[in-house]
Amino acid sequence: MPDHRPLDEKIDELRRLQEAMLQRVTGQFEEAALALLERDTERAEKVRQSDDEIDALELRIDNLCERILALHTPVAVDLRLILTAVKINTDLERIGDHAKNLAKSTAPLADWEAFLEQADLRDLARTVRDILTGACEAFLEEDPDRARAVIERDEEANQLYNNIFDTTARLSREHPEGSEALIYLVTAAKALERIGDHAKNIAESTVFLEEGKDIRHGGLDEEAAGFSGDLDGDAIPPSQLAGK
Amino acid sequence: MPPSVAADDAPSEQQDAPPPPPATEATRREPDTAPEQDRERAQTPKVKTENLSFWYDEGDTQALDDITMAIQPNEVTAFIGPSGCGKSTLLRCFNRMNDLVQGTQMEGRVLVDGEDIYQKADPIMVRRRVGMVFQKPNPFPKSIRQNILWGARINGFTGDEDALVERSLRQAAIWDEVNDRLDASAYGLSGGQQQRLCIARALAVRPDVILMDEPTSALDPQAAAKVEETITELKKRYTIVIVTHNMQQASRISDATAFMYLGWLVEMSHTEKLxxxxxxxxxEDYITGRFG
Known part of the structure; x- marks a missing residue:
């Protein structure tokens, strides 16, 4: 059945699907982090089993974006909305995967509480949760200032991960009998750090969506991209060009 | 059948009715902010307007309000905006086509290559330099060859006519399709071919600027694509200004785009940016279809 709904209705549906996806993914992350830190293997198993809903939402969002692009040829803010929807969709799906990796590390670390405490995994999990929650809220509330604040916190998560890596190396020398658990520990820390990176991507996409500015990698060279004039030679003063 | 070229004595000129007035004074509202033209360009503008205002109906209906803009050479500039916003009126100011409409008034200046075309220039010479292609293809009821040569002969062309015909048809990207039937009636051509013939006819008088008023709106997508390809090729030699309601067309083929509303130039910038x-x-509301 052809979908002849107007663009605004499809965009409303897209926003609803995105909100559902954000809730599922952040919920899955919270559960996975809680399971790991509380060494709750039952909770972890539920996280490992709950990926299907996120995968289904990912497919629906991508399909809706494809149909909007094909049938409505969006421009300006509508085009940015679709571009960011596709990118954020991928980021969220990857966050879901990393949450599963956290869950997988729960059982191997269940008997090594001291490792979790010494490595300060809780602090990293808390920081990443704040970044992820902040990015999702900035997106839903269309708040580029909040998104920028979130982006600045990513470095904090990276530093905490580096600390955990160093601690793990030390623990592996001191406790060779726990080497397998320590591999899971660093894997879990890496998953948290990557979740922070994807959350940062969501925040960057939010700035692009709201302001039309691509701030990744130091920003776009606007002149090279054709967004400013050729300034060789005698430029015409803007005062001559501007109307009233 | 009127010609599509605004040549010096083309019979179509009197037959082209003015566009509908854009707005009454009662419906006019100030734009949210001042119009923008953010482009600082290296070249001297080919066409420039300074504080251009225009009225129909003996001054009762204002169609353009204080338009200042610059059209860069060897670029395609698109005018977009809702019906009645003044884009066709503005286009026709560029070659004094509005002179032919009774009861019009104009203030401000229109400069082509720095010369005020309303002061010293002969309107016939202006229209030779600034040609025009209209919405519906309108070849003369003559052969393809005669369509090309008509304007040139009237302008006193005494050179190699075969070369002129071939050059004009090649530049309009229709030579390969018609070179074996130059003496056949232009009416035997398809709509898209007729429109490219009209473009070729405009080129035959060697204009600098070509104005196009919705040149593909009467064509099917394939013919429109051909004309668009032709426009893209022509900008290497000419400056092109096109009025279009097809925003995808504006985004595909133009270098600069001007958005007009109720006689105002709201915004003009690089097409990618706009x-x-x-x-x-x-x-934004207009280009995303949320206008009104």
Whole structure:
């Protein structure tokens, strides 16, 4: 059945699907982090089993974006909305995967509480949760200032991960009998750090969506991209060009 | 059948009715913010307007309000905006086509290559330099060859006519399709071919600027694509200004785009910028279809 709904209705549906996806993914992350830190293997198993809903939402969002692009040829803010929807969709799906990796590390670390405490995994999990929650809220509330604040916190998560890596190396020398658990520990820390990176991507996409500015990698060279004039030679003063 | 070229004595000129008045004084509202033209360009503008205002009906209906803009050479500039916003009126100011409409008034200046075309220039010479192609293909009821040569002969052309015909048809990207039937009637051509013939006819008088008023709106998508390809090729030699309601066409083929509303120039910038990051909410509303 052809979908002849107007663009605004499809965009409303897209926003609803995105909100559902954000809730599922952040919920899955919270559960996975809680399971790991509380060494709750039952909770972890539920996280490992709950990926299907996120995968289904990912497919629906991508399909809706494809149909909007094909049938409505969006421009300006509508085009940015679709571009960011596709990118954020991928980021969220990857966050879901990393949450599963956290869950997988729960059982191997269940008997090594001291490792979790010494490595300060809780602090990293808390920081990443704040970044992820902040990015999702900035997106839903269309708040580029909040998104920028979130982006600045990513470095904090990276530093905490580096600390955990160093601690793990030390623990592996001191406790060779726990080497397998320590591999899971660093894997879990890496998953948290990557979740922070994807959350940062969501925040960057939010700035692009709201302001039309691509701030990744130091920003776009606007002149090279054709967004400013050729300034060789005698430029015409803007005062001559501007109307009233 | 009137010609599509605004040549010096083309019979179509009197037959082209003015566009509908854009707005009454009662419906006019100030734009949210001042119009923008953010492009600082290296070249001297080919066409420039300074504080251009225009009225129909003996001054009762204002169609253009204080338009200042610059059209760069060897670029395609698109005018977009809702019906009645003044884009066709503005286009016709560029070659004094509005002189032919009774009861019009104009203030401000229109400069072509720095010369005020309303002061010293002969309107016939202006229209030779600034040709025009209209919405519906309108070849003369003559052969393809005669369509090309008509304007040139009237302008006193005494050179190699075969070469002129071939050059004009090649530049309009229709030579390969018609070179074996130059003496056949132009009416035997398809709509898209007729429109490219009209473009070739405009080129035959060697204009600098070509104005196109919705040149593909009467064509099927394939013929429109051919004309668009032709326009893209022509900008290497000519300056082109096109009025279009097809925003995808504007975004495909133009280098600069001007959005007009109720006689105002709301925003003019690089096409990529206007269609991705317009400065004005009204522009964004229009290009995203939320206007009104």
């Amino acid at each position: 269609f991705t990051r317009p400065e004005h909410q009204r522009t």
